[in-house]
Amino acid sequence: MTKVMTLGQFIIERQAEFPYAKGELSRLLRDIGIAAKIVNREVNKAGLVDILGEAGTMNVQGEAVKKLDVYANDQFISALQSGGECCLIASEENEDVIQINSEVSRNAKYIVAIDPLDGSSNIDVNVAVGTIFSIYRRKTESGPCTKEDVLQKGVDQVAAGYIIYGSSTMLVYTTGHGVNGFTLDPSIGEFCFSHPNMQFPKSGKMYSLNEGNYVHFPEGVKKYLKYCQVEDKETNRPYTSRYIGSMVADIHRNMIKGGIFIYPTTASSPKGKLRLVYECNPLAFIVEQAGGRATNGFTRIMDLNVKEIHQRTPIFIGSEEMVLKAEEFMREFSPEL
Numbered sequence: 001m002t003k004v005m006t007l008g009q010f011i012i013e014r015q016a017e018f019p020y021a022k023g024e025l026s027r028l029l030r031d032i033g034i035a036a037k038i039v040n041r042e043v044n045k046a047g048l049v050d051i052l053g054e055a056g057t058m059n060v061q062g063e064a065v066k067k068l069d070v071y072a073n074d075q076f077i078s079a080l081q082s083g084g085e086c087c088l089i090a091s092e093e094n095e096d097v098i099q100i101n102s103e104v105s106r107n108a109k110y111i112v113a114i115d116p117l118d119g120s121s122n123i124d125v126n127v128a129v130g131t132i133f134s135i136y137r138r139k140t141e142s143g144p145c146t147k148e149d150v151l152q153k154g155v156d157q158v159a160a161g162y163i164i165y166g167s168s169t170m171l172v173y174t175t176g177h178g179v180n181g182f183t184l185d186p187s188i189g190e191f192c193f194s195h196p197n198m199q200f201p202k203s204g205k206m207y208s209l210n211e212g213n214y215v216h217f218p219e220g221v222k223k224y225l226k227y228c229q230v231e232d233k234e235t236n237r238p239y240t241s242r243y244i245g246s247m248v249a250d251i252h253r254n255m256i257k258g259g260i261f262i263y264p265t266t267a268s269s270p271k272g273k274l275r276l277v278y279e280c281n282p283l284a285f286i287v288e289q290a291g292g293r294a295t296n297g298f299t300r301i302m303d304l305n306v307k308e309i310h311q312r313t314p315i316f317i318g319s320e321e322m323v324l325k326a327e328e329f330m331r332e333f334s335p336e337l
């Protein structure tokens with residue numbers, strides 16, 4: 001019987017590798033893991049909404065039923081506020097930053113940027129959804145953190161991770177020393193170490209993008225799409241199209257099997273749809289740490305200047321060779337972008 005290692009045990013064991021660390025980051029990751037388990041319980045009940053009551057109604061316990069993304073946001077904020085290791089939160093669900101000014105958190109070292117439940121519109125059709133988080137050290141020395149503390153480039157991330165609520169629930173994260181995955185064992189309520197040192201395949205046969213936007217794609221994306229669809233035995237083409245419409249699920253699948261995910265500029269999203277701070281930067285950190293590549297078609301995602309919390313960016317992310325090929329088409333056919 002192989003020894004099961006829980007997320008908590010793994011964090012403590014890895015903590016020993018960073019003698020300078022006093023455990024704050026370890027406790028912060030633990031707090032996120034606890035909130036993820038609570039959110040997982042509710043996401044898995046979503047199919048029972050008739051019994052539990054639609055969002056905006058009262059459930060059988062007489063409690064107001066929240067939309068799941070609001071519920072998830074509340075759970076992660078509450079866990080971070082009570083954990084005491086985070087002084088500021090930037091959330092997809094909140095227009096402005098959330099300062100945590102309690103005695104214990106005011107001088108905490110870390111900032112968390114989070115998309116508490118990405119792809120939540122897929123819940124009603126039972127498709128995998130995800131939480132994405134990014135952790136930075138505060139830039140200001142002490143006192144209440146401000147929005148300036150969160151407007152940092154992706155290269156300055158201390159840690160990043162995602163939770164995928166799918167056929168199983170997994171937490172995948174990096175602290176800059178590789179990527180490790182943990183699968184939730186509901187029978188013991190623990191994330192168990194299941195995917196050591198995850199590696200993004202250097203190439204693959206899957207491309208993920210919403211071809212419904214084809215007409216408004218940049219010429220370089222159109223040309224790359226046609227490249228993927230042309231028959232060429234030597235380079236394993238035509239590739240396969242796989243698009244779930246849930247970023248964490250699409251990227252997680254591609255990290256296991258190889259592939260590229262693209263959300264370029266479109267007519268309705270002239271700057272791209274996906275958010276730099278709490279979607280693209282954390283996923284770029286994880287993908288790069290696993291040996292993949294993440295750019296906006298020209299520039300490394302993690303080098304992009306961050307001016308606004310909810311800033312959007314085009315993203316090309318996944319197997320290194322596939323992203324490099326897509327960038328070739330962008331340079332040749334859409335250099336103006």
Ligand code: P6P
Nearest residue numbers: 118119120210245246247248273
């Ligand atoms: P579209 C979900 O709403 C999301 O933010 C990502 O998870 C997903 O990759 C993308 O939007 C899907 O967008 O325009 O293809 O429906």
